[in-house]
Amino acid sequence: MAKKVLIPTKLDKTALETLEAHGGYTVFQQEGADLMDLAQDHSDAHAFIVRSEKVTPEVIDAYPNLKAIVRAGAGFNTIDIKYARSKNIDVMNTPGANSNAVAEEVLALMMTHARHLIPADASCRSGKWEKSSFMGSEITGKTLAILGLGHIGQLLVKRASGFDMKVIAYDPILSSDRAAEMGVELVSDHRELFRRGDYISLHIPENDHTRGMINAELFDIMKDDGVLINCARAGIINEDDLRAAKKAGKNIAYLNDVYPKDEAGDKPVADVADIMVPHLGASTREANRNAAEYAANQLIALDEEGIGSAIVNRDIPAGLDKSYYDLARVITKFCRAGFGPQAQMKMVQTFCYGELKPFAEWIIVPVVTALDKDFPSSLDHTAAVDRLKTSGIEYNCGDGDTSKGYGTSITVDLVAHGSDSTKLNKASIRGTVADGNIMISRINEFDQLYVVPEGHMVCFVYDDRPGVLAEITSALAEASINIDDVRNPHSEDGKRSIALIKVNQAVSEETISTIADKISASVAFHVEC
Numbered sequence: 001m002a003k004k005v006l007i008p009t010k011l012d013k014t015a016l017e018t019l020e021a022h023g024g025y026t027v028f029q030q031e032g033a034d035l036m037d038l039a040q041d042h043s044d045a046h047a048f049i050v051r052s053e054k055v056t057p058e059v060i061d062a063y064p065n066l067k068a069i070v071r072a073g074a075g076f077n078t079i080d081i082k083y084a085r086s087k088n089i090d091v092m093n094t095p096g097a098n099s100n101a102v103a104e105e106v107l108a109l110m111m112t113h114a115r116h117l118i119p120a121d122a123s124c125r126s127g128k129w130e131k132s133s134f135m136g137s138e139i140t141g142k143t144l145a146i147l148g149l150g151h152i153g154q155l156l157v158k159r160a161s162g163f164d165m166k167v168i169a170y171d172p173i174l175s176s177d178r179a180a181e182m183g184v185e186l187v188s189d190h191r192e193l194f195r196r197g198d199y200i201s202l203h204i205p206e207n208d209h210t211r212g213m214i215n216a217e218l219f220d221i222m223k224d225d226g227v228l229i230n231c232a233r234a235g236i237i238n239e240d241d242l243r244a245a246k247k248a249g250k251n252i253a254y255l256n257d258v259y260p261k262d263e264a265g266d267k268p269v270a271d272v273a274d275i276m277v278p279h280l281g282a283s284t285r286e287a288n289r290n291a292a293e294y295a296a297n298q299l300i301a302l303d304e305e306g307i308g309s310a311i312v313n314r315d316i317p318a319g320l321d322k323s324y325y326d327l328a329r330v331i332t333k334f335c336r337a338g339f340g341p342q343a344q345m346k347m348v349q350t351f352c353y354g355e356l357k358p359f360a361e362w363i364i365v366p367v368v369t370a371l372d373k374d375f376p377s378s379l380d381h382t383a384a385v386d387r388l389k390t391s392g393i394e395y396n397c398g399d400g401d402t403s404k405g406y407g408t409s410i411t412v413d414l415v416a417h418g419s420d421s422t423k424l425n426k427a428s429i430r431g432t433v434a435d436g437n438i439m440i441s442r443i444n445e446f447d448q449l450y451v452v453p454e455g456h457m458v459c460f461v462y463d464d465r466p467g468v469l470a471e472i473t474s475a476l477a478e479a480s481i482n483i484d485d486v487r488n489p490h491s492e493d494g495k496r497s498i499a500l501i502k503v504n505q506a507v508s509e510e511t512i513s514t515i516a517d518k519i520s521a522s523v524a525f526h527v528e529c
Contacts (some may be wrong), residue, residue: 002026003046003303008033008053011072012289015049018296024303035059049295052262052279055079060087070299071312072291073098073282075233077206078262081313081378090302092310094294095383096151098282102231103155105281106201107163109229109255113275114139140164145197147190148204148232148374149174149182154390156201157182168196171391173372176344176417178392188342194218199227206233209373214238219245219252227253231281234258234269243272257281309382320359323433324410328363330438330529331431332370332412334453337527338427339416345371345393347415353400354408360397364388367412407432409441445491446498453529455484456503460515461523464490464497468519472499475515481507496522 005019007029019025028042035053038045039062047068048055055069057080069079071093081091112118115136123130140163146153149171157167161183169179170190179186187193193200200222204210214228215238222228230237234256246252256273257280269276282291301307308314316325328350339345350367352360361381368384369377375387388395400406409432416425430442431453440451443459458476462468469488476483485502507526516524 004028004042004044005047005049005299006035006038006042006045007049008035008038009049009051009072011049011051012285012292014289015072015292015296018293019299022300036062039063047299049299050079052078055084057083060084060089068092068299068302070094070295072295076312085313085315090308090311091313092298092302092308093312094291094298095310097291097294098287099151099155101284101287102152102281103159105257106156106229106231107159109257109275110139110199110227113227113253113255118275139199142166142198143168143196145169145193145200147193147200147202149184150203150390153203154182156203157184168193172374173345173387173391173393175346175392177346181392186344191218191221195221197226198223199229201229202232202236204232204236205374205376206235207374211235212238216241216245219250222250222252224251227255229255231257234260239269239272246272309380311380312376312378314378314380317359317362320362321433323436323438324356324408325366327431327433327438328410328412329366329370330453331410331429331440332367334440334527334529335412335414335427335429336371337525338459338523339414340525343416345414346417347394347396347413348388349396349398349413351398351400351411353402353404353406353410356408356410357400357402360400363410364395364397406430443498445496446489447492449487449489449500451487451500454502456506456526456528458501458503458507458512458526459523460499460519460521462497462519462521464495468497469499471519472501472515475511475518476501476503476507479507479511481505
């Protein structure tokens, strides 16, 4: 029996045609149709393909046979993905389908603002000839600062190169080799983008880490004539801070395409936006067609072969204990901290032992979420590997040799392009779960550690000699830091020691550096597990 698919939105007919040509689907497409109204006649629907329509728990409950929801686009914040998962409904998106359209829109906004095209058009239509009033500027030779070099950011780099712009960017895991290939100067801190950029374009998701992150601190360090472009998500901008900055005399231009809700009505950003358009980023015929084609083919692949590389609300695979999923994330975060925030990753390698071997590919997902806090943990291993690939980071899924007797455990190896004298260049860390507790069992040459990584921890590696641990603990005490636990084993040859210390609060870089200098540490860092 044919599966019923509802498309209650303005979407290229490619989706309908692809599904009907397949022969296994009956498609009902009506732009602007209300999903609750459609439930009266189509409650037996198997799948939705939507764009910005809200899919709430009420909507989901109205369709008891629903198995899949495909968002023809990248963002899925209008869909209650957690409730969908509770009903065993897969939610997918079409990453990359709209990327070029958004990249081109950024350039269109930049040039429209630079040449005053909107007010000049209105003036000319009214019969005036105010040529001298609309003296503009050129974007050629200006510095374009890009926050987030995913699919859209990388396409924007290519498009901007035609204007001979200098491009600088910040991305938490992009490798320096990949940046060099694109002709991009990779900066170590997103604040540097705001200090140096003539144009700053935002390409990050909205989540707990990014919500409101574009705030007063960044507006304060922007150039007085800087231009901020937001074609990402409304929530990443603190609009009140932007309003205050402009009121205080900061001549920041704000070009905006995103809003809390895609609907008619007054917009709170209207008083601070120099240009505002109704979320046109993906509104090209080509992007609409791409998204429609991707959506239809993803639904077919999911139904026929169980392929769901773009599922955004995926559960942990059946049979994989969540503790090991968390283990991979925690030990990777611990391992990454040893390189220092400025280091760029070059290679990631994972090994799964014992009962985890069947899930070896899946372990890369929590590893990538530890390296990149903006990577959604609900995506699958294909998306995780793609994130590493587009960032120029090599990935290997090694063979977990069971003869080594490591039991059920995970090893994560990281290699960086370079780091300072008190940080790692490469590191290997193995962990396991015992009695429900995540444990680090080995860090490089230091084996049989069995440390529970939780809360705030500091780590120092140094040439073994008497009295060093006392120097470390005394320095922490002087900084008013309480010590909760200490492990201080030696390497097998007895030449080096590692101090793993649980503390009651974050330890400043200054304190870490002071201790490292005092004990001549080869590795020194703080991490919150």
